[in-house]
Amino acid sequence: MRLRGALCAFLVLCLGSAGLWAGTDGLRAFTSEQARRLAVQRTPRPVPHAVLQDQDGRSFSLDDYRGRKLLVDFVYTRCQSICGALGAGFQRLSQDLAPAPDAAMLVTISFDPQADTPAALMRYAQRYGADSRVWRIARPQDEATLAALLRTFEVVVVRNAYGEYQHNAALHLVDESGRLTRIFGYDELERAAEALER
Amino acid sequence: MSRPSTWPWGLLLVGVLALPPARRALEASMTAHMLLQIPLLVLAGALLAPCIPSNLRRAFEALDAHGVPGMLAAAFASSYWMLPRALDAALSSPLAELAKFGSLPLLVGLPLALSWARMGPIGRGFVLANAISMLAVAGWLYRESPVRLCSWYLVDQQVLLGNALLALALLAGVGWTLRAFTGPLARKPPPQAACRMPRST
Numbered sequence: 001m002r003l004r005g006a007l008c009a010f011l012v013l014c015l016g017s018a019g020l021w022a023g024t025d026g027l028r029a030f031t032s033e034q035a036r037r038l039a040v041q042r043t044p045r046p047v048p049h050a051v052l053q054d055q056d057g058r059s060f061s062l063d064d065y066r067g068r069k070l071l072v073d074f075v076y077t078r079c080q081s082i083c084g085a086l087g088a089g090f091q092r093l094s095q096d097l098a099p100a101p102d103a104a105m106l107v108t109i110s111f112d113p114q115a116d117t118p119a120a121l122m123r124y125a126q127r128y129g130a131d132s133r134v135w136r137i138a139r140p141q142d143e144a145t146l147a148a149l150l151r152t153f154e155v156v157v158v159r160n161a162y163g164e165y166q167h168n169a170a171l172h173l174v175d176e177s178g179r180l181t182r183i184f185g186y187d188e189l190e191r192a193a194e195a196l197e198r
Numbered sequence: 199m200s201r202p203s204t205w206p207w208g209l210l211l212v213g214v215l216a217l218p219p220a221r222r223a224l225e226a227s228m229t230a231h232m233l234l235q236i237p238l239l240v241l242a243g244a245l246l247a248p249c250i251p252s253n254l255r256r257a258f259e260a261l262d263a264h265g266v267p268g269m270l271a272a273a274f275a276s277s278y279w280m281l282p283r284a285l286d287a288a289l290s291s292p293l294a295e296l297a298k299f300g301s302l303p304l305l306v307g308l309p310l311a312l313s314w315a316r317m318g319p320i321g322r323g324f325v326l327a328n329a330i331s332m333l334a335v336a337g338w339l340y341r342e343s344p345v346r347l348c349s350w351y352l353v354d355q356q357v358l359l360g361n362a363l364l365a366l367a368l369l370a371g372v373g374w375t376l377r378a379f380t381g382p383l384a385r386k387p388p389p390q391a392a393c394r395m396p397r398s399t
Contacts, residue, residue, distance in 0.1 A: 004260065005260075005263020005264070005267070008262070009267045009270060011267075013270055016273070016274030019274060020274060020278060030283055031282045031345075031348070032283050032286035032290075032349045033345075035283055156286075156349035160352050166346065
């Protein structure tokens with residue numbers, strides 16, 4: 001009786017530990033942000049066919065850049081906080097990329113296409129001195145494209161009481177074959193730059 | 199002996215909590231999600247305990263030595279639902295939401311009700327001390343985290359939840375301490391003293 005009880009407790013201990021281990025990807029992911037980074041690294045996923053409109057009003061598709069690496073971030077141009085760090089990071093990277101514009105491309109995608117008209121995108125581009133040969137700031141052409149992009153990249157956008165948004169601030173690496181392969185934090189600029197060069 | 203039939207209330211509670219307006223209301227804020235909806239689901243499971251048929255209850259009790267396996271199951275399952283990732287998953291995936299509505303009553307509430315009664319005072323004290331410290335640590339982590347922990351909630355909500363968890367840990371700690379001095383254990387003379395009473399001649 002006593003042995004049976006002890007065995008049962010041991011079994012629950014093993015099952016519970018295994019459950020927590022699996023539920024946190026081996027104690028490596030306690031938040032969904034950490035989980036999506038691990039998931040993408042483990043299983044790269046194809047980026048959806050997305051037609052975007054850039055700061056000059058020109059339409060393009062992410063597929064147009066097959067054969068080149070892309071680094072993608074998601075912002076809304078009125079953002080006063082985290083998007084500033086993302087913008088400044090892309091500004092630095094674009095200066096590194098400018099001498100060899102065919103090597104890789106930076107794409108900033110607005111998740112607020114209603115407010116972020118080409119004129120608003122242009123103001124954002126001017127704020128960071130974006131060179132459109134290596135850095136395109138764009139908005140999805142329709143809601144379905146935006147939803148597909150947010151779903152694939154697992155970017156969650158939450159609106160606060162002041163009409164501002166909170167969102168995942170990260171750098172998303174898309175490889176030459178159009179697959180999302182890595183996600184870096186906005187403070188991991190050096191690692192993102194290395195991954196672009198590799 | 200007739201058992202109180204609380205189980206219809208348990209089922210009713212799960213049913214009401216599963217209604218879309220109730221889910222929307224309780225999941226709109228992180229604090230209500232963790233400190234109202236989750237405890238209510240646990241309560242629903244505890245209310246189901248009296249409906250367990252006696253043969254099943256006996257089989258459970260044969261395995262549940264001193265209430266330890268049941269309490270361990272409750273501890274693991276409740277720890278999982280304190281993770282920010284689990285709260286996010288419940289909001290973004292219907293399967294995770296279903297798992298929450300199933301696991302909290304059945305793996306936390308039910309074993310908690312069945313095993314608590316079978317634990318001795320030392321076991322209960324151990325569980326309470328750990329639960330209070332877990333609440334305090336989780337509260338501190340939510341409050342002081344430099345990054346946003348839940349993608350589906352605003353950052354000020356996690357500070358609010360952290361404060362609420364810390365307050366709860368403090369209240370539970372103070373309540374437990376007061377009970378140690380004023381509760382039934384404090385009023386009963388210690389058993390050793392009774393043994394040392396001189397025999398009347």
